[in-house]
Amino acid sequence: MIxxxxxxxxxxxxxxxxxxxxxxxxxxxPPRLLAxxxxxxxxxxxxxxxxxxxxxxEIFGSSSLMSLRVAVALECVHCYSLTHDDxxxxxxxVLRRGKPTVHIVFGEALAMMAGDSLLMLxxxxxxxxxxxxxxxxxxxLILALARASGACSMTGGQALDIxxxxxxxxxxxxxxxxxxxxxxxxxxxxIAGGIIGKADESALFLLGAxxxxxxxxxxxxxxxxxxxxxxxxxxxxxxxxxxLKKVTLVQKLGVDEARHRLTFLVDEAIAHLADFGPEAxxxxxxxxxxxxxxx
Amino acid sequence: MIxxxxxxxxxxxxxxxxxxxxxxxxxxxPPRLLAxxxxxxxxxxxxxxxxxxxxxxEIFGSSSLMSLRVAVALECVHCYSLTHDDxxxxxxxVLRRGKPTVHIVFGEALAMMAGDSLLMLxxxxxxxxxxxxxxxxxxxLILALARASGACSMTGGQALDIxxxxxxxxxxxxxxxxxxxxxxxxxxxxIAGGIIGKADESALFLLGAxxxxxxxxxxxxxxxxxxxxxxxxxxxxxxxxxxLKKVTLVQKLGVDEARHRLTFLVDEAIAHLADFGPEAxxxxxxxxxxxxxxx
Numbered sequence: 001m002i003x004x005x006x007x008x009x010x011x012x013x014x015x016x017x018x019x020x021x022x023x024x025x026x027x028x029x030p031p032r033l034l035a036x037x038x039x040x041x042x043x044x045x046x047x048x049x050x051x052x053x054x055x056x057x058e059i060f061g062s063s064s065l066m067s068l069r070v071a072v073a074l075e076c077v078h079c080y081s082l083t084h085d086d087x088x089x090x091x092x093x094v095l096r097r098g099k100p101t102v103h104i105v106f107g108e109a110l111a112m113m114a115g116d117s118l119l120m121l122x123x124x125x126x127x128x129x130x131x132x133x134x135x136x137x138x139x140x141l142i143l144a145l146a147r148a149s150g151a152c153s154m155t156g157g158q159a160l161d162i163x164x165x166x167x168x169x170x171x172x173x174x175x176x177x178x179x180x181x182x183x184x185x186x187x188x189x190x191i192a193g194g195i196i197g198k199a200d201e202s203a204l205f206l207l208g209a210x211x212x213x214x215x216x217x218x219x220x221x222x223x224x225x226x227x228x229x230x231x232x233x234x235x236x237x238x239x240x241x242x243x244l245k246k247v248t249l250v251q252k253l254g255v256d257e258a259r260h261r262l263t264f265l266v267d268e269a270i271a272h273l274a275d276f277g278p279e280a281x282x283x284x285x286x287x288x289x290x291x292x293x294x295x
Numbered sequence: 296m297i298x299x300x301x302x303x304x305x306x307x308x309x310x311x312x313x314x315x316x317x318x319x320x321x322x323x324x325p326p327r328l329l330a331x332x333x334x335x336x337x338x339x340x341x342x343x344x345x346x347x348x349x350x351x352x353e354i355f356g357s358s359s360l361m362s363l364r365v366a367v368a369l370e371c372v373h374c375y376s377l378t379h380d381d382x383x384x385x386x387x388x389v390l391r392r393g394k395p396t397v398h399i400v401f402g403e404a405l406a407m408m409a410g411d412s413l414l415m416l417x418x419x420x421x422x423x424x425x426x427x428x429x430x431x432x433x434x435x436l437i438l439a440l441a442r443a444s445g446a447c448s449m450t451g452g453q454a455l456d457i458x459x460x461x462x463x464x465x466x467x468x469x470x471x472x473x474x475x476x477x478x479x480x481x482x483x484x485x486i487a488g489g490i491i492g493k494a495d496e497s498a499l500f501l502l503g504a505x506x507x508x509x510x511x512x513x514x515x516x517x518x519x520x521x522x523x524x525x526x527x528x529x530x531x532x533x534x535x536x537x538x539l540k541k542v543t544l545v546q547k548l549g550v551d552e553a554r555h556r557l558t559f560l561v562d563e564a565i566a567h568l569a570d571f572g573p574e575a576x577x578x579x580x581x582x583x584x585x586x587x588x589x590x
Binding site: 025028029030032033034037084087089090107108109110112113115116117119120121123124126127128129135136138139140142143145146147149150151152155156158159160162163 | 320323324325327328329332379382384385402403404405407408410411412414415416418419421422423424430431433434435437438440441442444445446447450451453454455457458
């Protein structure tokens, strides 16, 4: 099976699981709030984070079915962050993956509440014994997710993002910001897979190093895509990252050097998996896939 | 010791614990985000929810020190909800307890991120083994908090609140909305105390019934205060609840009938504690305190 088909297979599982989760909360959730949450979650998302989580768990013998609910919780946090990021006071984006953003369809207040609700839903799913029978594992998954998403990581990165619009950041600032804003949740994906599979500390360390490299590569690939789109004048969404000339690594290093960096990071990510056997092949493919996003 | 002193004692413990928590995350959190979180949390809050939680846990022999971190997590969620509620797209409040609201001081984007970060911090605290040594208890506390705060409860209530501005709700609608928006978190406070103290199912049921009655009483007392302030023209914060003539139980029933209802609910709350001994006295006092708020 080629990588894109594997990814699509996971995406299908994730969407089916999301439907089940929404069915459970449907009767007690105000209909428009539920619709806003569904708008945030369903769409053309690649489900790359759930893929990393489920394939990481498989390395340690935990099946996709065992890790699926944890992957859905992670995707809830990812979708919450996009929905809040798109709001007028943040990036003010009107389109995401070709669809109007949540606040365009449902208004700002409901978009914020939908994001908040998805965040709560993530922790509700993780704390439920159906996600993992061992409460010690559930607690660890929750602690790691809260840390990867909170003030020291993702929301901290989003806050720095706002600050960086007045100061010009240097390369180290950009890398720190991106590690917090994008990297931490990608790192969590592979770490969580390891936690589910009861990986030992050294395996978790390697997974974390892989996750960090993939996270950084992912962001550079994203910036290269943006730079490319900017060149061909898509005239789509009003992307503040571009409009306000927010400095990315691509702008800092130039397109060629950024491409070298991307290749280097992907090789590094794969090298961190050297101790794992063929069962880690999906994660190696995922790292390579990050490069192909550029084209 | 009179009730207000007991309440002040808990508030002091909660604020000291908050300072410790912020010290731990300080070096990795962007300074302005940290300041916005602190602005949201510190102030003239009565810490009524932490009080209920800690005194509920004491009924079952769990000391204040054992329940303090859980109480702080709960207060994080409460403060997050106020910070998001105050935003221009929601209630558009510029003052809270005499202080400018978070978005007035730090801007909308940072206020939203501060709320998000407090929410994550709540789950980070709860999942930490320092909050309770038993991971099964931690998972239960997290599951119950996520449910009390999510789309089926608090954020659901906030979403309904927005809807109710176009339709005129009847008495049952108002009670349902308030149970979701305010009641669920007050109910959680006493239930969480019971979970920490390993209360049996029948004790949890009674605590829940007490929490429901106190929650409803609390909201009526709040609405009576608002009605009173409106009468004397404070000219303070632009309270949308009043400006947009949002229908409260006080408006629906009239002040006198609402006062009767309040007294009835407080008696009911206390009656639910009949099976508990003198160790439940602080919760009985808390219920009586809700009435005195009116004056």
